Amino acid sequence: MAVLPSIIFMPLLGAVAIALISPARADVFKPLAVAASAATGALTLWLMADFDTADGGFQYIQLAQWVKSAGISWHVGVDGISLFLVVLTGVLFPLAILACNPPQPETTTSSTDSASASTPKTSTAKTSNSKTYYVWLLVLETGCLGAFLALDLMLFFLFFEVVLIPMYFLIGTFGHGNRKYVATKFFLFTMLGSALMFVGTIAVAFFTARETGNGVTFNLLELASSVSELPTDTARWIFLSFAVAFAVKVPLFPLHTWLPDAHTEAPTAGSVILAGVMLKLGTYGLVRFGLYLFPEAASYFAPLFFTLGVIGILYGAVVATMQKDLKRLVAYSSVAHLGFIVLGIFALNTEGISGGLLQMVNHGISTGALFLLVGFIYERRHTREIAQLKGLQKAAPVLAGVFLVVMLSSIGLPGLNGFVGEFLILAGAFVAHRWWAVVATAGVILAALYLLWAYQRVFHGTPDADAAKMTDLSWQEKLVMAPLVGLIVFLGVYPKPVIERMEPAVNALIQHIEVTQTAELPTVNNRPAGSFVELRELITEHNHTHDDHTHDDHGHNNHSHDDHSHDDSNSSQHGAAQ
């Protein structure tokens, strides 16, 4: 039963071990960090294999009193929604740690004199720097895993907030360019959101306790069943306080301005983790704490969120097209991709939400891989400017090939993982809000435009002198990219292992939303049966038993909505009739 705490604290254990080892043994830091994170990754893979696919509830639950008098407990568990984010975290961290050595902090121009004065010290500074680098990365992993696995609101908040510290130091100490400004901006933006969420978290626990007359509890499962006692307005305000915190983290337009800066200036491993894992804290939070706790408020504010999501898709794509810096381009593509995920989540139906969840994993893999590749290029050429890179394909064919596959997955080419997620999202959104889905589809085309154009400029053409000298991927880098490329292809061809574990949890979530407030969700599942399901099965290759299951579920949903009509006015009439 103690598998989840082991997963959460394994990286921390590694961090403590590294912190205690003398800086003189700097050569063991990296193997230790890789070992600790790889062990965590292995545990998450075992968790995925051992996971009961038929169960839509939480598994491996561990519950212990912590701050008893305040109703806060150590409560962790995993379900189909969090499982793959945990696995993603477990897989990306060892790869990111393996791929990148700690960058030497760049000395700023103002400090050239002091740098020369402290030259005798540089060797010790280097080693202590690599120590903090690995310590912070492993602490960050513990924070992310804790947040994904927490089933107690305050426990979640603690992990959600504490990940800021390692990331702050990673960007601040090991970043490029204007790193101090960027690190502070990142910290304050995120903290501003979570400050409101802090009040919201306290309010939801205390106000619910007041309504029900029971003791105060931050237990997510207990709150989810009793939170409907709250007055509608209160619940909406509290939902907003959560949603703002998550929207900053996602980031949702117009709260995204910290992201391009932070991604661009962060060290490569930092960007990989930031894009691959930390942004998912926001989208995961929206699903777990937005939809699950406040279904009514979520559907009330859904138009706002999917509209912002669509704006994010177009805005991110347009701005990405204009970028001169390759890393910044990838950063803006993240804004667009996260817009898709938000659109899927707030479609509030099974397809949209499973698509959103799947796309979280896909985006983690492909954008993480893109940042790694850009990092490799930067290491070789010390520039990320598209205009200065030319014809890399000739000198580094393997790098170019890998980049192409990853990029196509990011575009959403059928047969690669990005397509499955985007398709499900667009299908879910189309059913719920037709025109938004149509507009969002333009984002897919734009993604092809900016990514292919960037590829063309960087890899095609005749190489200049510098490019010709460029070395191809080393065996170590190939080793890092191989599992990512493998996953991209595998999930594109055969996403069933993921979807079949996700589906029960998503169905349970949809059911929870419907049970807590019947007849108030005009747009959920009121589609014509059949056509869509067939399409989806085409992709996901469900076996027969599974088909039956989804059909049953589908039929059930339709049944419960049979007497409802298709739009707002009718369903409100229905409510009035009741």
Added chain:
Amino acid sequence: MALSLAQIQTPHLDWLGLSPHIVMAGAAIVLLTVVSLAGPRLPAWFAAAWTIATGLAVIGLAFALWMRFDDGPFGPAGQGLSTAANAIGVGRFAVFLIVLLAAVVVLTVLVADGFLRRENLDVPAVYVLLMLSAAGGMTMVSANNLIVLFLGLEILSLAVYVLVAMHLRRSAGQEAGIKYFVLGAFASAFFLYGIALIYGATGSLNLAEISVRNGWSGFVGVVNTGSLGVTSSLEELELASAPAVVVDKGLLYVGMAMLLVGFGFKVAAVPFHAWTPDVYQGAPSPVVVYMAAGVKAAGFGALARVFMLGFAGAIDDWRPAIFALAVASLAVGSLLAIVQSDIKRILAYSSISHAGFILVGVHGGYADGVASVMFYLANYAAMAIGSFAVVTVMSGPGDENTDISSLRGLASRRPVLAGAFTLLLLSQAGIPFTAGFWAKFEVISAVANNSSVSLAVLAMLAAVVAAFLYLRIVVTMYLEPPDADAPKVNIALGPATAIATVVLFTLAFGIYPEPLREMSQQAITLLAP
């Protein structure tokens, strides 16, 4: 003659209940006597060791008292005792703050010892004044009578005025001492005038009587349930059955406002904060350790006592004033800290913003609010002691080196010290897994649940602004290269012990706050009239 003497009734004195006050004040007098008689023949460490021993003895006595109020042969849980003609009431509220003050004294001595050696100051009077001031603070937090409270306030303040001007070779210290004294005397005058007006309005100086006279019916329920821990002495006062006296509300409000001015000055709440940055900057750094942690704890303890007990019935009248003070302190404290360049001034403004946070807890009202104030004070004391102890260490000979640039690259020069300071700063910012996070949790949950969600939101927004200033210090330590001519930092054993203690405290209660939280929730026995 003898007969008439015998007829004078002396009030009953509960010696155990008064023992912390007596030991602390008595030890100060003894030390003064011994030092003036034996003087140079004493070893250099004597005064410091004596003060530490006194502080630890007081903590021991206070724990005995704490246990006494527990279930057991002495009476039901949560009760207090009142003694000296109901002028002093010792319940767990008072005991909690007495322990806090004694602990602050011990840690201040640890910091001051190294400081005094470094500065070649041989003034055992510092320790005498420190103990006297703490004795005054203990009197404040256990006083049930406004005049006794005022006596405690004056003993506390006069000692600190002298301490601020203690460094004879620094003109900045002299200036700060005068500034603090003049403004403090002004505030004391307000306070005393407020007491007079309240006496005029209610005809009493006893907090419980004042409370009943201005129409608080809470005591009837209290006597029945015993929830506030009222002993039989309440019946002696015939309070429970005393009818509400029609009081002059105008006088009462003006008196309340004047008391608030006096307290506002002591705890450095905006708009009575103007002295804080100047005095913190000018005062010797170890004295600032005591001022930030000890004086603030005593001031807030007394404020909570007077307003939650004496003016319990008028809570709806004073709450808006607390709201305004809290918002102003939060805003001014966190915004003005950003533009400072002196580390002591930055921390002074941050202490103003913390005062705002504690006022938010006061706004939460009786029970939850008081418990959150207790919890916050204990944790804030740890952060403040640690932060100013680091400043003491860094300030170097002459206590002048307090510009923020002196911290540049501390992480590579003194990694452990920088790490400890970072942890304390993160705790001040309220980052998870530090005690400061739970302090904010207590205060915000008290106010959101009991009185005002908007105040909770404002407080958290101010906390984000304040986080920026703590980050600024962290950036200087970690992300800026050290100056080539940066002086070597020497850490004496005393300050190192103090910093290690508070860092351990901050981490331990950051990870598992339950014990401290339970204690603070029991530390709400305001009175035994």
